Amino acid sequence: xxxxxxxxxxxxxxxxxxxxxxxxxxxxxxxxxxxxxxxxxxxxxxxxxxxxxxxxxxxxxxxxxxxxxxxxxxxxxxxxxxxxxxxxxxxxxxxxxxxxxxxxxxxxxxxxxxxxxxxxxxxxxxxxxxxxxxxxxxxxxxxxxxxxxxxxxxxxxxxxxxxxxxxxxxxxxxxxxxxxxxxxxxxxxxxxxxxxxxxxxxxxxxxxxxxxxxxxxxxxxxxxxxxxxxxxxxxxxxxxxxxxxxxxxxxxxxxxxxxxxxxxxxxxxxxxxxxxxxxxxxxxxxxxxxxxxxxxxxxxxxxxxxxxxxxxxxxxxxxxxxxxxxxxxxxxxxxxxxxxxxxxxxxxxxxxxxxxxxxxxxxxxxxxxxxxxxxxxxxxxxxxxxxxxxxxxxxxxxxxxxxxxxxxxxxxxxxxxxxxxxxxxxxxxxxxxxxxxxxxxxxxxxxxxxxxxxxxxxxxxxxxxxxxxxxxxxxxxxxxxxxxxxxxxxxxxxxxxxxx
Amino acid sequence: xxxxxxxxxxxxxxxxxxxxxxxxxxxxxxxxxxxxxxxxxxxxxxxxxxxxxxxxxxxxxxxxxxxxxxxxxxxxxxxxxxxxxxxxxxxxxxxxxxxxxxxxxxxxxxxxxxxxxxxxxxxxxxxxxxxxxxxxxxxxxxxxxxxxxxxxxxxxxxxxxxxxxxxxxxxxxxxxxxxxxxxxxxxxxxxxxxxxxxxxxxxxxxxxxxxxxxxxxxxxxxxxxxxxxxxxxxxxxxxxxxxxxxxxxxxxxxxxxxxxxxxxxxxxxxxxxxxxxxxxxxxxxxxxxxxxxxxxxxxxxxxxxxxxxxxxxxxxxxxxxxxxxxxxxxxxxxxxxxxxxxxxxxxxxxxxxxxxxxxxxxxxxxxxxxxxxx
Numbered sequence: 045x046x047x048x049x050x051x052x053x054x055x056x057x058x059x060x061x062x063x064x065x066x067x068x069x070x071x072x073x074x075x076x077x078x079x080x081x082x083x084x085x086x087x088x089x090x091x092x093x094x095x096x097x098x099x100x101x102x103x104x105x106x107x108x109x110x111x112x113x114x115x116x117x118x119x120x121x122x123x124x125x126x127x128x129x130x131x132x133x134x135x136x137x138x139x140x141x142x143x144x145x146x147x148x149x150x151x152x153x154x155x156x157x158x159x160x161x162x163x164x165x166x167x168x169x170x171x172x173x174x175x176x177x178x179x180x181x182x183x184x185x186x187x188x189x190x191x192x193x194x195x196x197x198x199x200x201x202x203x204x205x206x207x208x209x210x211x212x213x214x215x216x217x218x219x220x221x222x223x224x225x226x227x228x229x230x231x232x233x234x235x236x237x238x239x240x241x242x243x244x245x246x247x248x249x250x251x252x253x254x255x256x257x258x259x260x261x262x263x264x265x266x267x268x269x270x271x272x273x274x275x276x277x278x279x280x281x282x283x284x285x286x287x288x289x290x291x292x293x294x295x296x297x298x299x300x301x302x303x304x305x306x307x308x309x310x311x312x313x314x315x316x317x318x319x320x321x322x323x324x325x326x327x328x329x330x331x332x333x334x335x336x337x338x339x340x341x342x343x344x345x346x347x348x349x350x351x352x353x354x355x356x357x358x359x360x361x362x363x364x365x366x367x368x369x370x371x372x373x374x375x376x377x378x379x380x381x382x383x384x385x386x387x388x389x390x391x392x393x394x395x396x397x398x399x400x401x402x403x404x405x406x407x408x409x410x411x412x413x414x415x416x417x418x419x420x421x422x423x424x425x426x427x428x429x430x431x432x433x434x435x436x437x438x439x440x441x442x443x444x445x446x447x448x449x450x451x452x453x454x455x456x457x458x459x460x461x462x463x464x465x466x467x468x469x470x471x472x473x474x475x476x477x478x479x480x481x482x483x484x485x486x487x488x489x490x491x492x493x494x495x496x497x498x499x500x501x502x503x504x505x506x507x508x509x510x511x512x513x514x515x516x517x518x519x520x521x522x523x524x525x526x527x528x529x530x531x532x533x534x535x536x537x538x539x540x541x542x543x544x
Numbered sequence: 545x546x547x548x549x550x551x552x553x554x555x556x557x558x559x560x561x562x563x564x565x566x567x568x569x570x571x572x573x574x575x576x577x578x579x580x581x582x583x584x585x586x587x588x589x590x591x592x593x594x595x596x597x598x599x600x601x602x603x604x605x606x607x608x609x610x611x612x613x614x615x616x617x618x619x620x621x622x623x624x625x626x627x628x629x630x631x632x633x634x635x636x637x638x639x640x641x642x643x644x645x646x647x648x649x650x651x652x653x654x655x656x657x658x659x660x661x662x663x664x665x666x667x668x669x670x671x672x673x674x675x676x677x678x679x680x681x682x683x684x685x686x687x688x689x690x691x692x693x694x695x696x697x698x699x700x701x702x703x704x705x706x707x708x709x710x711x712x713x714x715x716x717x718x719x720x721x722x723x724x725x726x727x728x729x730x731x732x733x734x735x736x737x738x739x740x741x742x743x744x745x746x747x748x749x750x751x752x753x754x755x756x757x758x759x760x761x762x763x764x765x766x767x768x769x770x771x772x773x774x775x776x777x778x779x780x781x782x783x784x785x786x787x788x789x790x791x792x793x794x795x796x797x798x799x800x801x802x803x804x805x806x807x808x809x810x811x812x813x814x815x816x817x818x819x820x821x822x823x824x825x826x827x828x829x830x831x832x833x834x835x836x837x838x839x840x841x842x843x844x845x846x847x848x849x850x851x852x853x854x855x856x857x858x859x860x861x862x863x864x865x866x867x868x869x870x871x872x873x874x875x876x877x878x879x880x881x882x883x884x885x886x887x888x889x890x891x892x893x894x895x896x897x898x899x900x901x902x903x904x905x906x907x908x909x910x911x912x913x914x915x916x917x918x
Binding site (some may be wrong): 112244318319320322340341342343344345350352357358359361362363364368371372373374375376381383385386388405406407411412415416 | 767775779782
């Protein structure tokens with residue numbers, strides 16, 4: 045049983061998709077039973093005895109377990125008693141406890157997962173890939189699943205197990221491969237490591253890039269947020285507070301990093317700040333302006349730059365040419381328009397400038413945004429937002445899905461702008477990025493800012509425990525562990541030295 | 545860079561041409577099945593369209609279609625499906641005719657008042673759907689269909705002879721009070737075999753609308769916001785577009801333009817609204833033509849002419865023993881082919897561009913290998 049661990053976005057799922065033939069690799073080889081293979085479709089992988097249990101179940105609720113199992117592979121054992129007999133056989137052999145004639149909609153999550161495993165075995169898989177199988181299970185069910193997996197192992201099957209829950213991995217795997225940012229960091233035996241060491245490998249103990257950490261933080265507040273409250277207004281969580289009394293201040297020249305597991309209110313915080321979501325209460329002050337009542341357009345043209353977390357949905361018009369994308373969000377500003385009229389000529393010229401200055405790799409500005417790579421799209425967005433002299437930059441996962449070269453560039457640009465007095469709100473799932481860039485870090489958990497930390501001294505692990513709600517307050521001991529803590533780290537303490 | 549522009553133009557033209565050719569092939573098959581010679585049928589249609597009188601009729605009908613399609617296209621550009629153009633223009637034409645008939649004003653002012661009335665009525669009728677969508681989240685598709693039905697009933701009610709309608713003696717038609725000749729929109733006289741025919745003077749108004757539509761979309765901030773909202777709602781919202789306001793404005797614009805659809809005929813030909821003889825259904829034709837013309841002012845002009853040609857040449861098929869429905873079938877086939885062809889070409893274009901961009905970048909990288917590392 046082989047476990048693959050890595051952070052969100054490290055490339056685990058992509059790797060698995062390649063193994064299962066859903067995606068084609070650019071380079072490299074896959075060897076199954078000593079034979080080099082290449083998969084074009086999942087069908088090829090199945091033929092080679094590789095089966096995958098997806099994180100999100102792929103079952104038809106209104107069919108029985110039997111029907112779900114034979115669906116798509118009716119040729120193997122038919123759809124009648126022969127199939128039922130085979131299902132029984134597999135179920136008994138591995139202790140899955142399957143009842144073939146129950147409707148899937150009547151099954152619980154753990155049972156459904158077993159049906160998924162059964163489906164894979166039914167198709168003759170000898171190698172099982174399980175994509176974060178424990179994410180949906182409660183602890184008892186996890187134990188039962190592991191018992192099943194050990195059963196499979198003892199029958200000579202291979203299990204590839206993807207997870208980022210380290211304790212589970214250590215308890216069940218025979219070998220662990222750690223991947224980070226798309227490359228293999230190392231392979232270890234569980235006996236040789238502990239959870240702490242594994243976490244270090246996972247998040248990478250070194251920081252993203254060397255940087256001079258001279259503080260550019262001033263004491264002029266640029267963004268002051270006071271008492272933001274927002275309740276979910278629809279869905280089953282209606283009424284639950286998604287933003288719960290959020291207050292912080294970002295000064296000129298300061299980068300405030302927000303750490304947190306996704307879905308803890310970060311998206312809502314951004315929406316509240318750019319004005320696409322109305323607040324229940326609270327005020328937002330930018331510089332000297334109370335912008336709480338400002339519409340989105342006024343905010344953005346009034347100095348709020350925005351690098352959205354999902355650039356395809358919020359940052360670009362994919363089928364429009366680059367120069368039109370350069371206008372997006374800043375249609376009322378020079379050089380894009382004069383009065384009510386667009387100025388396509390000036391916008392084009394300025395797009396050329398952005399392409400050059402921000403090193404957007406494109407054959408020209410008339411191509412659609414969709415034809416650029418993710419990194420180049422992001423560089424265009426960064427260039428666009430920086431071109432309007434923002435006072436505040438909201439950067440959500442600014443380097444997500446961006447190749448390493450572009451990553452460093454984007455970081456440099458953010459640092460440079462900070463140097464010139466920009467205030468930055470940085471929201472990221474990449475803890476390296478947060479620690480490396482931020483002047484102050486706050487941790488968001490269930491709509492609240494529960495902890496704060498000094499990026500010069502805090503470790504990924506410490507942040508991680510606060511992100512799951514395990515730790516609160518100031519994350520390491522300094523003399524003034526006060527609650528306000530939007531304060532800049534006191535620059536005297538840490539010099540420009542060792543970040544590595 | 546020129547290369548991409550050229551590609552885009554070629555792809556842009558390829559889709560409608562492919563669609564029309566494909567529709568002609570299919571129609572030929574249908575004529576063949578009906579036991580006739582398809583080439584003769586097409587020849588008949590084209591020959592018939594040589595006549596100056598038919599050309600005038602084609603131009604006049606195309607004018608009306610053009611305005612209808614522009615009205616629909618404004619909604620389409622921001623993903624609003626204004627199916628209510630039909631009800632909007634009929635109600636607008638009827639009320640504008642009644643108001644115009646009751647007014648006695650000097651020439652240009654009279655015409656202006658009628659135009660303003662028509663725009664206001666069309667806009668108001670569309671505004672109902674817009675408000676329902678903005679305030680209550682009612683799909684504009686559903687509400688405008690309903691409003692079409694309501695408009696039909698409302699017109700029938702208002703045209704009672706004791707309200708706004710009047711029945712000329714010896715006629716089974718009910719009309720509004722005829723307009724004074726101060727409200728007649730001058731046309732371009734054409735002499736056809738000693739008989740005077742007129743091309744609607746409104747054709748210039750239609751052309752001006754097309755030009756205005758183009759400039760609004762491509763040269764104004766408002767147009768940019770409108771297109772952004774149509775291309776990606778989420779990106780538009782993040783860029784600061786107030787989508788509700790946008791829905792309201794574009795619906796009002798669409799309805800206001802729809803109000804103009806009946807005016808070429810009202811001001812240039814019949815000079816009254818008649819229950820029996822005033823054309824219905826042009827709003828739906830407008831939807832088809834907007835699709836055909838890809839919501840672009842130039843494309844729509846060609847679409848409107850093609851459609852009017854098919855309309856007008858159908859009767860000649862009938863005279864010559866062909867089923868005149870062939871023209872209708874062709875229109876239907878064209879719309880279906882166009883929708884399919886556009887989607888295919890659009891996807892092909894996007895993919896092709898992605899590949900070309902990739903190739904060009906790879907070439908550039910080969911030329912300066914030191915940059916690749918970055």
